[in-house]
Amino acid sequence: MTNSPLTPGVVAGRLSPQAIAANFHDHEPPLDRHEAHVAADRCYFCHDAPCMTACPTSIDIPLFIRQIATGTPEAAAKTIFSQNILGGMCARVCPTETLCEEACVRETAEGKPVEIGRLQRFATDTLMAKGVHPFSRAKATGKKVAVVGAGPAGLSAAHRLAMKGHDVVVFDARPKAGGLNEFGLAAYKTTNGFAQKEVDWLLKIGGIRIEPGKALGRDLSLADLQKQYDAVFLSIGLAGVNALRAPGEDKANVRPAVDFISELRQSGNLSSLPVGRDVVVIGGGMTAVDAAVQSKLLGAENVTIVYRRGQEKMAASGYEQEHATSAGVKIVTNAAPVAVHGNGAVQEIEFAYTEDTPQGLKQTGETFRLRADTVLKAIGQTLTGAPEGLAVEGGKIKVDATGRTSLAGVWAGGDCATGGEDLTVTAVAEGRDAAEDIHASLMA
Amino acid sequence: MANLTSNFIGIKSPNPFWLASAPPTDKKYNVERAYEAGWGGVVWKTLGSEGPPVVNVSGPRYGAIWGADRRLLGLNNIELITDRPLEVNLTEIKEVKRKWRDRALIISLMVPCDEDSWKDILHRIEDTEADGVELNFGCPHGMAERGMGSAVGQVPEYIEMVTRWVKKHSRMPCIVKLTPNITDVRKPAEAAKRGGADAVSLINTINSITSVNLDAFSPEPMIDGKGTHGGYCGPAVKPIAMNMVAEIARNPETRGLPISGIGGITTWRDAAEFMALGAGNVQVCTAAMTYGFKVVQEMISGLSEYLDDKGMALDDLVGKATPNVTDWQFLNLNYVTKAQISQDDCIKCGRCYAACEDTSHQAIAMSADRTFTVKDEECVACNLCVNVCPVENCITMVEKPKGWLDPRTDRKVGDYANWTTHPNNPSVQAAE
Structure with missing residues (x-):
């Protein structure tokens, strides 16, 4: 091995292939049958359970845990999938510590919630391992629906529509389906190609055709889709990335964190993936954590997350922050980037300390510099390529509670649409609910 | 440390915890290990007549039911009496007793129902x-x-007859072990007393099928595709056993007859409860079979602490609750309690609400923010909410003082009055 964490610049192979493989191993291994039974025993089967209310897809959590406890994980999986067809991915990537598990009464009682996420994974993995698909299609309706974007919202909508008997075509700008499940998210959360396996399993319902490499505005127009299909569901995500708006941002090796993550997820050989020695990630959300931790796992010597506000404002949960710091990532808060320095490529990034005041965030005037050969921007994504004529609100396609946009016959959901947090599970809920509304209006 | 020395019908032991006649007491090796662990006495696993020993099945002998986290709650068995030669048992018993003079050693016996068989076995031991x-x-x-x-x-007639033979042919103290598989346990106890028994011990195991194999469609434990009822024991049978102990303790015909309490005793508290109901000592099996002989150490320390806290001697505990075991008709119908939920302790699981709303008296209100409160005007104080609440002492029953107006009945809490004088009781004769 020629490179090490101390090798200057942006290089591949800082760690041995074995070390990298170990680092990117399933970071929360699945429960085995015994562990699942012990964990399931802890559920109190609450009345009108708070965990269920906290779940954006309203999975009947007490019921599925009871089904695990009584030795029927396949029935548990069906309970999960009937509300959330991507329950397998959500079991891996949901920030359960701020959703169901935060609401668990045993969190109140003992500070140790029932391990809902891991139990969900046990159930869904058990069923999916059998290679069976638990749902079948209703009688064909003869209706056709176009779904634009094969991420969680699009796949969820497509599945529900197919189940109702409609024929669905899902277009996606990328070369394969999955959206952020495939191109975003940390690799160690969804190992062994799970995202693609899940798509394949989901498509077993039938009646769904995936059309990859077709982007709205480039290869498709909304007007054409409206003409050719009985309904259109837009789940195009947030393709743009916010800028730092600091001088020097255009220097080499200053790039969006999502691009780094996508490259990593699609890399067949992580040992060939270049990573800096001194990586600075700007932002405070899950993307920042995913980018920072994976940089560290690839062998970067120094990885720092810098967030402009206080720690309590970080969108990444306490659990995620702890995961980052235990991986060796340093988190600096109350510091905003003011300049990127370097001769061609970034060498240093300069920050100003900030403080929250009643008048907003203010720079204190004191600055500091961090050595950086790589700067990853994770300060939020923006809506780009939204078709003309759609009402937009707060940078997102405006929708009502059932996903209807301002145009008749066009629905939207997922990160590109208003409402809810930008989470996989929220996208699944929005896709499902829009599909129900599309179905109702097509059959009316 | 309270003195736990026990004297049960003249049999002394350093504590009142004996191992019941069962697999843990079937040989010298086990019994010595039990004594080393601290058990006060053992009842040696049942000996039969001389001759070829009984034969046990060579498939599974035990079945079980479990609570959360696979905690064993009930065990059933289809094992028979000792399957070791009589002479081996007798030799070992003699060796053990000589070595452990301060411990109790009782021999359990079961031979055919004729006087010669009993005379012979008593002579041999x-x-x-x-x-x-x-x-x-x-x-x-x-x-x-x-x-x-x-x-x-x-x-009962057989019990009396055999007990009489035993007292006739032996000077040893005689304990009669009773089966719970009977309608009224007082009858066999009375028969034992008439036959001259020095004590009764109860309960033996309960007829049971613990599970059915849903692939083979056979009861379990399953022996080559078939099963038979076994004897049920363990924590699950404790309430049944305690009732039977209390029935004998308070029965005028058997009052004062010493009782060795058996049935699901797992902790010092279980033992104390049996003794308070009238047991002079206790016998344990399933707890040892589940956790090993060491469990007795917790029983010893726990009972000692309890007696010290209460300032009681062991003998003071025996039967202390017996006078308070009564018939339903004598319960005070003017005693009123209401459930009260501690909001500080509540974890908002809502189980009390589900139980009360779905299956009881619709006496718990649930607010939008999941605050659960008791409606005094509906609460009959059934205690179901207390029993389903996962947090101990979060819901309590609060006794209402005399004169308190119960909004459910619109009546004030009055003096003691029971069913025997209640106006709704058709048997009550109106005063002329």
């Missing part, structure tokens, strides 16, 4: 120096099919 005998009239499986065990225990 004479020079073991054992402290007493326990007559196994309880075993509900296998041996009962051969006219022994519970087949005897279910017929």
